[in-house]
Amino acid sequence: MMFGGLIILVLFTLLILSGAIPGLKKKEVLRANLEMWGFKSEALMKDFISRKQDPAIAGIIVKYREIQEEQYESILINALAEGTGPDIFMLKDSQIFKHKNKLEPLKKTDGTESVSAMSAENFKNTFVDATHTGLLENNGEILGLPLFLDTLALFYNKDTFNSANIPNPPQTWDEFLIAAETMSKISPIGDIIESGAALGETLNIEHFIDIISVLIFQSGGEIIDQEKPESVIYKGITEKQKDGTVRTVIPAEKALSFYTSFANPQKENYSWNKGKQNSLNAFVAGDTAMYIGFAKDIPVIKAKNPHLNFGIAPFPQLKGAKTKINYGRFDFLAVSRLSQNKDTAQAYILYITSKEPNADYLLKSGLPPARRDLITTDSKTPAELRVFYGQSLSAKSWLIPDENQIYLIFKDIVESLSSKIFSPSTILTRANDRLNQLLKK
Structure with a gap:
């Protein structure tokens, strides 16, 4: 009997240690000194990275280094090349493709509980669709975890709208056109005295690439x-016409024609040109009635003009569209392939992007969530952010190969269309080829 009892005790102990009896296995406490680099302020990140309410990461000490955003990428890449880079670093969504080979994918779960692993399905169920682009590979690998998702919205000057007797901000692009025309004042010689909307150009329009993308x-x-990856900017789609016939159209051509119309003196909605100041500054100064921007622009606008009477409305949609389509950008945390503490670093970023820590980060940063379980538009959501919270689930994004080169390509598209030297098909074919060249690098 004693011998049998001893065998049972040994087996029971082994089951506990193996985790076969849930809840009885002692949770492993991870320990490591980690270094994290980023371009967010140390003041913002300090409390965020010091959170250790999960006992599993209580032994992790993280040192954060803030680097100015203008210098961040070059300093980070040089440090990684020299083998002196951090364990964890922050990147923008537009840097995923360019630096993918420097990122250590998260470990995939094997069906057992793990603090340092995540499945592709869990990632999809946790984070909004716009973050899947770039971060979630075709083979199911997860390259990093998003901190937030910021979307484009319509900022409008309430005083200008009231003066023009326009009771509400436009919800559709048709309404946007009418509002822009109504609030723009053009002199007899074609000078823009008052601008109804800041759109149509490149150098003086904030976020012009993002605006064109969502159009x-x-x-x-x-x-x-x-999936391939390859450029499809010049790919056509079939579209049913009012007379019932079907024809092939190029969506990019339609979108760009609409965008550039605001800087075309021959159009009724002409409201912007190269001579105007930066669109955000123009909105702050009351020189344009409508500005398209992100939630991150709110504190900038308030700091520059605390007395500006402005509102924020959802990004305009096509009239009659069955599905809302918005546009989102995000920053994310990733683990370096060169880190000597990969598992611990991955456990740490999984923790600080989990619900409660991430909610604290969003509250301090004033940015909308990328996590599905944090998307609410109730009284607890800051009033000025409710529009952005309401757009996270319908937002899209795209795999940007190289932000600097994309800027040049899109700038060339807009300026070439405005000059009318080349046909739209020639311009977009050239852009398509340049995009494919970037994707092959």
Whole structure:
């Protein structure tokens, strides 16, 4: 009997240690000194990275280094090349493709509980669709975890709208056109005295690439096919006409024609040109009635003009569209392939992007969530952010190969269309080729 009892005790102990009896296995406490680099302020990140309410990461000590955003990428890449980089670093969504080979994918779960692993399905169920682009590989690998998702919205000057007797901000692009025309004042010689909307140019329009991108998406097109990957900016779609016939259209061509019309003196909605100041500054100064921007622009606008009477409305949609399409950008945390503490670093970023720590980060940063379980538009959501919270689930994004080169390509598209030297098909064919060249690098 004693011998049998001893065998049972040994087996019971082994089951506990193996975790076969849930809840009885002692949770492993991870220990490591980790270094994290980023371009967010140390003041913002300090409390965020010091959270250790999960006993599993209580032994992790993280040192954060803030680097100015303008210098961040070059300093980080040089440090990684020299083998002196951090364990964890922050990147923008536009840097995923360019630096993918420097990122250590998260470990995949094997069906057992793990603090340092995540499945592709869990990632999809946790984070909104716009973050899947780039971060979630075709083979199910997860390259990093998003901190937030910021979306484009319509900022409007309430005083200008009231003076023009326009009771509400436009919800559709048709309404946007009418509002822009109504609030723009053009002199007899074609000078813009008052601007109804800041759109149509490149150098003096904040976020012009993002605006053009979402217009392409709303028109039924795409820019990059991530699975291949290859450019599809010049790919046509079939569209049913009012007379019942079907024809092939190029969504990018439609989107760009609409965008550039605001800087075309021959159009009724002419409201912007190269001579105007930066669109954000113009909005702050009351020189344009409508500005398209992100939630991150709110504190900038308030700091520059605390007395500006402005509102924020959802990003306009196509009239009659069955599905809302918005546009989102995000920053994310990733683990370096060169880290000597990969498992611990992955456990740490999984923890600080989990619900409660991430909620604290969003509260301090004033940015909307990328996590599905944090998307609420109730009284607890800051009033000025409710529009952005309401757009996270309908937002799209695309795989940007190289932000600097994309800027040059899109700038060339807009300026070439405005000059009318080349046909739209020639311009977009050239852009398509340049995008494919970037994707092959």
